[in-house]
Amino acid sequence: MSEGHFPARRAVIKGAGLAVGAGLLSALAPAAAAPGEADLWSGEYWARKGDVALYLYRKRVGAPVRGEPPRPVLFLVHGSSISSRPLFDLEVPGRGDYSLMNVFARRGFDVWTMDHENYGRSSRTSGNSDVASGVEDLEAAAEVVRRETGRERMHVCGESSGALRAGGFAMVRPERVDRLVLLAFTYKGEGSPTLAKRAEQLAFFRSHNMRPRDRAMIRSIFTRDRPGTSEPEVAEALADAELEFGEQAPTGTYLDMTANLPLVDPRKVHAPVLLARGEHDGIATVEDLGEFFRLLPNNDRQFVILPGLAHSVVLATNRQLFWHVMHAFLTMPAPLAT
Numbered sequence: 001m002s003e004g005h006f007p008a009r010r011a012v013i014k015g016a017g018l019a020v021g022a023g024l025l026s027a028l029a030p031a032a033a034a035p036g037e038a039d040l041w042s043g044e045y046w047a048r049k050g051d052v053a054l055y056l057y058r059k060r061v062g063a064p065v066r067g068e069p070p071r072p073v074l075f076l077v078h079g080s081s082i083s084s085r086p087l088f089d090l091e092v093p094g095r096g097d098y099s100l101m102n103v104f105a106r107r108g109f110d111v112w113t114m115d116h117e118n119y120g121r122s123s124r125t126s127g128n129s130d131v132a133s134g135v136e137d138l139e140a141a142a143e144v145v146r147r148e149t150g151r152e153r154m155h156v157c158g159e160s161s162g163a164l165r166a167g168g169f170a171m172v173r174p175e176r177v178d179r180l181v182l183l184a185f186t187y188k189g190e191g192s193p194t195l196a197k198r199a200e201q202l203a204f205f206r207s208h209n210m211r212p213r214d215r216a217m218i219r220s221i222f223t224r225d226r227p228g229t230s231e232p233e234v235a236e237a238l239a240d241a242e243l244e245f246g247e248q249a250p251t252g253t254y255l256d257m258t259a260n261l262p263l264v265d266p267r268k269v270h271a272p273v274l275l276a277r278g279e280h281d282g283i284a285t286v287e288d289l290g291e292f293f294r295l296l297p298n299n300d301r302q303f304v305i306l307p308g309l310a311h312s313v314v315l316a317t318n319r320q321l322f323w324h325v326m327h328a329f330l331t332m333p334a335p336l337a338t
Contacts (some may be wrong), residue, residue: 001119045148046314047114047140053187054137055121056144057085060099060110070150073102074176074330076113077138079160079184080253081213081221083120084113084243087159087314095233100314102321109330110149114141116165117285118210118250119152128209130252131263134165135172135243142169142176152231155330157181159314160283161253167264170271181270181326183313186284187292189261194224194282194311198258205255213249225310226280233313276322302329 041063045056060071076088090098095238097103115122116137118129127133138156143155155178158166163185170177189195204211218239222230256263275293277284286305294302304325308318316322 007275013040023168031133040102045144047137047144048139049117049136052117052123052125054117054123054140055084055115056112056141057089057101057114058110058112058148059089059105061105061108064148071108071110072330073145073149073151073154074109074111075138075141075145075156076100076111077134077156077158077162077166078116079158079162080257081217081249082238083115083240083245085115085120086238088111088113090234090237090241090315092234092237094232097235098237098315098319100319100323104327107327109155110151112145113142114138120245125167125199126209127250128252128255129250131164131168131256131260133159133252134161135168137169138165138169139173141171144226146176148281152176153178155181156178157183157252157326158185159183160311161257163322164253164256164263167269171265172269174270177271177334180269180331181276181329183273183276183322184278184283185275185289185292186257187262187266187288189257189284190288191285192283192288194278195257196322197256202258205251205258208251210248211251211254212247213242214247215243218242221312222310222315225278225282229278229308229310229318230312230316238315264292266295269299270298272329272332273276274302274304276304276306276313276325278306278311278313278316280310283311300332 012145038062040059042059047054047056061289078084089101092098105111114137116129116134118124146152156166156169163182165182167182170180170302186192219235222235234309273296275289277289292303306313306321309316313322
């Protein structure tokens with residue numbers, strides 16, 4: 001199924017309800033499987049949001065078998081500048097495993113991700129792909145995941161503005177969220193040097209739906225807070241993978257983070273929450289996140305500061321610290337009744 005089947009106009013879908021359609025396009029084996037990867041299966045799917053086609057990608061150990069017990073589902077939500085597979089399924093030759101999808105598929109999860117509207121392989125429209133649009137994308141994707149896996153609920157993990165999308169989804173569709181992981185999240189944005197710098201371009205974000213996103217910008221993701229927290233080879237591999245989709249990205253989440261915070265009300269997030277930040281992350285202060293954490297109504301919650309990491313948690317040199325805390329959180333045993 002090609003994007004040509006779905007006329008991509010934001011104006012059309014504004015008045016349309018969410019519509020979902022999906023088809024398994026292929027069962028993809030890794031092109032050159034590294035040791036330990038031969039057992040990984042992958043598949044591509046499409047969801048529909050009105051006239052917008054949304055690309056979904058799935059990884060797990062072994063192909064799905066009808067009638068098998070469902071595995072826990074982990075859905076990964078990308079941020080403002082990088083689409084799903086370059087962020088969550090990146091190959092960096094000779095530098096170890098950078099695919100978060102591989103890591104958690106090997107740990108028994110059925111791992112999914114998606115390109116939001118105007119990102120990656122999904123439809124291009126006249127919209128700016130703000131956080132509200134991203135929540136609608138997740139609603140459409142959740143229907144595909146439910147049908148394909150048999151799971152009504154899924155763990156959701158978002159990084160940066162992906163965490164805002166994930167948190168927004170948890171507010172409006174709490175029945176679909178099991179446990180929620182918010183990485184490099186920002187609540188009100190107060191005291192954030194990254195957002196203060198970004199706000200200098202607020203007039204541009206208000207007047208344009210797309211912004212430049214070239215190799216230098218992608219490199220800056222890894223250097224703006226604390227150089228040395230990510231390997232230089234990672235930035236180059238990420239740029240190689242992402243720039244296949246062009247040198248622009250939507251402005252919507254940048255506008256939201258500089259002018260419209262807060263977007264996630266912690267009082268309305270009822271799922272268990274893991275809030276994780278790199279110690280050098282400039283997108284939010286500890287005080288900003290601490291206020292959000294205190295207002296969460298579910299006492300099954302954790303706030304973790306990861307040493308030696310900056311804004312990019314998923315692709316950091318010390319990413320194994322994040323793997324550890326997220327795996328522990330997602331596999332937390334249920335407490336005994338008291």
